[in-house]
Amino acid sequence: MKTSHRLAGVLAAGAALFTAMPALAVSVVAAKRIEITSAIPTWMQIAEVQAFAWGTLTNVAASANGGTATATSFGYGGEPGGAIDGVVPVGYVGPDAFHSGSPNAGEKLTITFATATDLASLKIFGVMDGGDARNLFNYRVLNARGDVLASGELDSRVVSPAEVTFDAPPVTTGVPEPSAWALMILGFGAAGSLLRRRAALA
Secondary structure (H helix, E strand, O other): OHHHHHHHHHHHHHHHHHHHOOEEEEEEEEEEEEEEEEOOOOOOEEEEEEEEEOOOOOEOOOHHHOOEEEEOOOOOOOOHHHHOOOOOOOOOOHHHOEEOOOOOOOOEEEEEEEEEEEEEEEEEEEOOOOOHHHOEEEEEEEEOOOOEEEEEEEEOOOOOOEEEEEEOOOOOOOOOOHHHHHHHHHHHHHHHHHHHHHHHHO
């Protein structure tokens, strides 16, 4: 009896955790880069961006894993690489966060992965230095051709990081090689011949 109550509690906690994260009903397959802009025309400050791959759950956005970051502009010591350096500052501390060079709506941070990756989730940590009201971001996930795979808004003004999760990539079944097709046809033919022979003998 106690075990069933404990199991019910674990399931309820798991369900609460799952529903706390917004999920898109979309699979993000072969993503190559993320573009982030401010949803409010003001300074853009980002403490860290994390993008996790399906299967390995590797943070492919991290510079340690080959990720690179560029921006339309930056200032106040907050270069683009600060958003993927693996350090989540408690407050705004120069090189460990990205800071745009202007408060214009056109400011954009772009993070490019070393290889095309199927994504499980995306997290954006806002900078909590009194600029919390700025921590509302638009994001787009694109493939190598520039096709938009997923897009939306992440709000880390109250709870940071803001996170979106993606559906599992579709299961792909391999197409048989021509030699495999030939073997299958021969096998079916042999089975058919055997059945005809048995029917003739009966």
